[in-house]
Amino acid sequence: MNIVVVGAGYAGTVAANRLARKAGDARITVVNPRPDFVERVRLHEQLAGTGSAATPLAEMLGAGIATRVAGVDKIGDGAVTLDDGTTLGFDHLFLAVGSTARPLPGSIPMGTWEGAEQARTALATLPAGGRVTVIGGGLTGIETAAEIAGARPDLRVRLIGAELGASLSGGGQRSARAGLTRLGVEIVTDEVERIEAATVWLRSGDPLESDLTLWAVVSTVPDLAARSGLAVDADGKALVDPYLRSVTDPRIFAVGDCAAVPGQRMACATAAPQGAHAADTLARVIEGRAPRPYSMGYTGQALSIGRRGGIVQTGRLDGTALPLHVSGRLAAIVKERINRYAAYAARTGNSVWLPGPTR
Structure with missing residues (x-):
């Protein structure tokens, strides 16, 4: 066979x-x-x-x-x-x-190996004071903006999204905003209309200068x-x-x-x-x-906020968020353990999960 x-x-x-x-x-x-x-x-x-x-x-x-x-x-x-x-x-x-991902022209897609490598090369060439724009307020965008800001505090990092962490609870969203702010990330609540040369145009009509623009929407x-x-x-x-x-x-x-x-x-x-x-x-x-x-049910979501922070969001079996979340260093440790388990599951074929909600 x-x-x-x-x-x-x-x-x-x-x-x-x-x-x-x-x-x-x-x-x-x-x-x-x-x-x-x-x-x-x-x-x-x-x-x-x-x-x-x-x-x-x-x-x-x-x-x-x-x-x-x-x-x-x-x-x-x-x-x-x-x-x-x-x-x-x-x-x-x-x-x-x-x-x-299907990025807007002028941006580099995240969520793919090719995009990450292209972005890594471009990021390495940016001088101090360079402007990095991350488009997408979901977990991919949050993690990308936070990681860059933590690794390159000499850069000006901006995150643009209609909503920050929409899949998180209200408390989780506030923790995400606080973590990004501590790392110096500027958060812009808006959507992107187009990208022209080194300018990101918002739907509100405002232009934002950007030396490197990353598309963090995988859909x-x-x-x-x-x-x-x-x-x-x-x-x-x-x-x-x-x-x-x-x-x-x-x-x-x-x-x-x-x-x-x-x-x-x-x-x-x-x-x-x-x-x-x-x-x-x-x-x-x-x-x-x-x-x-x-049949499969979820237990929550986890994301990193740089190397020393993170959020673990509890959830219902159907994937919707519960009020409880954990943030900070402990959440970063849990997130790393989850990443290692995911790699272990892939390497061994061993995977366990909860049954999904009764419909």
Whole structure:
């Protein structure tokens, strides 16, 4: 049996390593456009020069799992066409290509390895007093602005967003604002209309000068599912059944950010359980047992505010925030532990999660 895993992020790596243990004599091939596993939760560290987000796939994938460093042009009927023109046949396939960003022209996208590397190079060339603008008031934007401000206090860092930390509780939002302010980050509550040369134009009409502009909004997915003829939702995510199989082709599992799973958000906390559950489902099918529907609930969110601060936000199973949050040094330690667990889950295929809310 040939199993192809397209994408070596959290979902794909967890699935491949779990399948290696549970899918008997299956031949597993992981296809990824780069030879590294990228910890997306550390990309803000990569760009600021405070940490590394890449680990060679050879150190992340179990013995016997083959790798192909290539892009995928199309998924067809039992075959994958790579960008070098070659094909790989499959009996089952795991689509785990993650998410991406569509930045405004003139900005560098965060949330991708290529964007983080481009930003890291550009940041290193900025002299003292240089102006850095981070667009996006979500967790990616907060972490990016804070990391840069902490690593380069000689720069003028600005964060622009319609709302700061919308997924946090009121107290969590206030803690995020306080943490950013302590690091010297200017917070602008507005939206960006366009970017021209070294000027960021706000919807309010105000111009802001910027030497480096970073786009920290990750809300789209690659179009591989759509251009391969799989059914997708309005956002281009692959539609799946209760077992995370494509509604178009049950041989294909879609997991992580590129899967349209009701009630799930884009996060490594989502990707790892989906990759694990899909692997378990295929193992059960191979053994002739009935699959079990996927169910997963959240416990909260965590983010870093520089190297010495952070926020741990408690939440309900459906992902909405509860009033309680923890901030400061303790939250930074917890956040680091969560990051390490996410990498451990990817490397071993071991992932645990709570069942989702009863609907």
